[in-house]
Amino acid sequence: MLKPLLAVLLTILSIQANDTMEQLYMKNGCSSCHGIYGEGIGASPRLQGQREDILRKRLKDLKKGRTRTAFGTIMISFAKALSDSQIEEMSKYLAALKTTVNEERYEIEYDPAGDGGS
Numbered sequence: 001m002l003k004p005l006l007a008v009l010l011t012i013l014s015i016q017a018n019d020t021m022e023q024l025y026m027k028n029g030c031s032s033c034h035g036i037y038g039e040g041i042g043a044s045p046r047l048q049g050q051r052e053d054i055l056r057k058r059l060k061d062l063k064k065g066r067t068r069t070a071f072g073t074i075m076i077s078f079a080k081a082l083s084d085s086q087i088e089e090m091s092k093y094l095a096a097l098k099t100t101v102n103e104e105r106y107e108i109e110y111d112p113a114g115d116g117g118s
């Protein structure tokens with residue numbers, strides 16, 4: 001009787017453990033500028049699949065207030081909000097991101113949410 005419950009609990013725990021950087025990416029607003037898949041929007045560069053060492057260096061530079069573009073100053077406070085270990089993990093997470101924007105993924109992600117509520 002306890003087995004199904006345990007399975008559900010383990011699933012929840014493992015999802016939370018794996019989703020840390022993804023959750024941070026969503027919660028800290030990164031997705032609103034860089035896109036939910038890190039694909040980049042307008043002046044906010046693509047992050048998905050970039051080299052980990054470059055992402056790490058850029059985030060450290062931005063944390064120190066060094067930007068590449070004038071519009072980039074908008075990014076400084078977001079970089080400052082990340083701890084050094086979060087910069088390490090975030091760079092790894094973004095470099096490994098492979099998902100590209102496609103219709104199928106949108107349907108899977110948004111259909112259930114749309115059905116809730118009303």
Ligand code: HEC
Pocket residue numbers: 025028029030031032033034043044045046047055056058059066067068069070071072073074075078079082090
């Ligand atoms: C208000 C919009 C905005 C938000 C929110 C934002 N960024 Fe940025 N980000 C930018 C812009 C603009 C740049 C370009 C900075 C520059 O000119 O150097 C940038 C640059 C970067 C870079 C360096 C990429 C490169 O190629 O130079 C990384 C990495 C990055 N952002 C990660 C993040 C993360 C992680 C978050 C969330 C914690 C975040 N950003 C939130 C706008 C944003």
